[in-house]
Amino acid sequence: MTESLLEMNNLEVSFAIGKRKYPALRKLSFRIGPKERVGIVGESGCGKSLTSLSAMGLLPESAAVTDGEIVLDGKPMSGAKEEDWRRARGKQVAMIFQDPMTALNPLMPVGRQIAEMALTHQNIKPKEAKKLALEMMEKVGLSRVDQLYGEYPHRLSGGMMQRIMIATALICEPKLLIADEPTTALDVTIQAQILELLREINRRTDTAMLFISHDLGVVREVCERVIVMYAGYIVEDAPVRDVLEHPRHPYTTALLQALPRPDKKGRPLYAIPGRVPPLTERGEGCPFAGRCPQASALCESVTPELGLTDQRHRVRCHLYAKERMSG
Amino acid sequence: MNATLIRIEELAKHYPVPKRKLFEKRQSVRAVDGVSFTIAEGEIFGLVGESGCGKSTTGQMIVQLVKETKGDIYYRGGKINGLSASDMKGLRRELQIVFQDPSSSLNPKKTVGWLLEEPLIIHGIGNKRERREIVAETLEQVGLDAGYAKRYPHELSGGQKQRVGIAAALVLKPKFIVIDEAVSALDVSVQSQILNLLIELRDKLRLTYLFISHDLNVIQYISDRIGVMYLGKLVELFDAGSAAPLHPYTKALFSAIPDVQGTAERIVLKGDVPNPIRPPSGCAFHPRCPLATERCSEERPSLRPVTSAHLVSCHLYEQEGGLT
DSSP: OOOOSEEEEEEEEEEEETTEEEEEEEEEEEEEOTTOEEEEEOOTTSSHHHHHHHHHTOOOTTEEEEEEEEEETTEEOTTOOHHHHHHHBTTTEEEEOSOHHHHSOTTSOHHHHHHHHHHHHSOOOHHHHHHHHHHHHHHTTOSSHHHHTTOOGGGSOHHHHHHHHHHHHHTTOOSEEEEESTTTTSOHHHHHHHHHHHHHHHHHHOOEEEEEESOHHHHHHHOSEEEEEETTEEEEEEEHHHHHHSOOSHHHHHHHHHSOOGGGTTSOOOOOOSOOOOGGGOOSSOTTGGGOTTOOHHHHHSOOOEEEEETTEEEEOGGGHHHHHHO | OOOEEEEEEEEEEEEEEOOSSTTOOOEEEEEEEEEEEEEETTOEEEEEOOTTSSHHHHHHHHTTSSOOSEEEEEETTEEOTTOOHHHHHHHHTTEEEEOSOHHHHSOTTSOHHHHHHHHHHHTTOSOHHHHHHHHHHHHHHTTOOGGGGGOOGGGSOHHHHHHHHHHHHHTTOOSEEEEESTTTTSOHHHHHHHHHHHHHHHHHHTOEEEEEESOHHHHHHHOSEEEEEETTEEEEEEETTTSOOOSHHHHHHHHTSOOTTOOSOOOOOOSOOOOTTSOOSSSTTTTTOTTOOHHHHHSOOOOEEEETTEEEOOGGGOSTTOOO
C-alpha cells in the first residue's frame, strides 16, 4: 500500500474529567486506501464514533488528541487549525450521521442544504450549485427532485432524509465518506435500500468508505475489511469474511456467539459476563481480560500489541504472540 | 397445545387527524385495523413489523393502556375491554408490560426499591417487611442482588436498568407480559443476557409473552409463533422455526436482514411505507409488491389458512391448497 486517504498513527484521544485525562482511544493505528470499504464495529463506549469524529476534526471540546497523529490524504493534521480542517472537510472527507432528523436543518429546504455545501467548498455560482444539487439528488435515487428541492425536512420520510444526507456528503466528491451508523434509525426494508445505494456509490465513483456500525451483519453487507474495537483499542482488523467466519480475538468470538439467530433457537445465547469497563476504570493490561474466558495472569498486567498473525489479519491478544514470532 | 390465554378479535385503533380546514371531513389514522389472533398459555408470540405498523399499539390495547376503537380482548375467555376501573385494577396484576427505554420509563428520583414496592402498595399486598422481601426476591429473579434496592436508576448500566424494568413487571406475579422492544436499545452482549433471562423466567414462572420487536433476528430466535403486521393489519401468522414465510412482504422483510453469515438473494422493496391516513386501495402492500396483479389494487385479501397453523393475507395463496 503506497498511498492512503486516511491514516491513524498510534493515535490517543483523551477526555478531560476534572483534573485528570482519561484516554478513550488508545494506540489507534490503521489506514484506508482509495476505494477501500472499511467497517468499524463495537459496542457503545468502544470509541468507534470518536474515531470518526477524530478523522473529521470534529472532536468535542472536552476531548483532545494526546498522542500520535492523523494523516489525511498524505497531509499530517496534527496542529492543524480549524481553517485547515474546514478545507479538508467536504472535499477530502465527508460524513453522514446516524439520525438525519437531527443532522438536517429543520428551517431550510433540503435542496438548499445540499447546494449550500457545494457553495461553501467550491468556487461556483449559486445557480450552478443548485444544478449540482439537483443532479446529486437524482444520483442518490430521489425522484421528482425539482419539487423535492424546496421541501422542508419534516415532510420527508426517514429513508428520504438519509438520501438527502448522502447527497450533501457527496456533492463535493470527497475521496473518503465516513458513515456513522447511517441505517440504525431506519426500518429493515429501507435499510436494505440505503446499503444498496452506498455500495453503488462506491462502485460508480471510487469513493472510499469508513462505515461505522454496531451491527456485524450490516458491515458484512457493505465492507471488505472490518476493524473490531473494544474499550478504545482495536482488537482485531481483517477482511470481513475472515473475521466473521474465523474470528481470532476472544471478544470477537464472544460477540458472534451472543448474536441471536434463528438457528440458535431453543438454546441459551452465549452471555459475555460483566460489562465494558467505563472510561474512568480502564487501567493497564488487556482491556478484555476481566471478561475473557481464556485470560491469564499476563493479560491482567501487560497490554498486548496489535500484531499481524498473517498478512491481512491483525489481532491484539497474547494468545497469538507465538504465532506472530514464528510467522 | 395449551389453553388459550389471550384472544383478540377484530381489534382496531383509529386516531383522529387534526383538521386543517373548517369544513374538511374528519380523517383518521388507522393505526391498528382489525387484528385477530390468540396466544396460548406459556407461548412466546412475536409481533414484528416496521415503524408505524401498529405493533406497539396492539400490545398496549391488550393490557388496556390504550383504549380500543373497535374489537374485543379476552383473557382466559372473559372479555376485559369495557370492564370497570376497579375490576380492571385486579386484572392489571396479571397483565404487565415492559417498555423499550428503561432510562425514560423508570422515575429518576426514586430508588429501585421504591419503584418495585409502589405497585405492591397500590395493590395492598403485604406489610412493609413482607413487601421488602418480595422486592428482594424479585431482584434476585432478574439477576440483581438485593443491595440494588437502595440504588437510583442513574447509577445503573443500560442492561441493569432493563433488568429493573423487567422486575417492575414481575413484582406483582403476572401471568402475561407484553415485552415492547425491550432489548432494542441494548448492546449485543447485554441483549443476549436479557434474552436468556426472559426465556429462563418464562420457563420458571410459567409466563406468557407478547414479544414486540422490529428486529427479525431477535423475533425468530425467541418466538414460538410470529405475527407480521403491515399498515395496521396482520398479513401473516406462522410457526417460527418450522414454516418459511409466504407473504411477499414477509419474504422481502426476512430477506432484508443483514446476516453475519451472508444472505441468500435479497428482495429490495421500492419506495416507503405508504401514508396510513390514506392507505392504498385493495391490498395495502400492492404498490410495493413485486408480484402484485390488477386484482390486488382492487380487492382487499383476507387472512386465510394455507395450512392449519399458517395464515396468509394474500391473493396469491387463495386457490385451493395454496401456492408455493
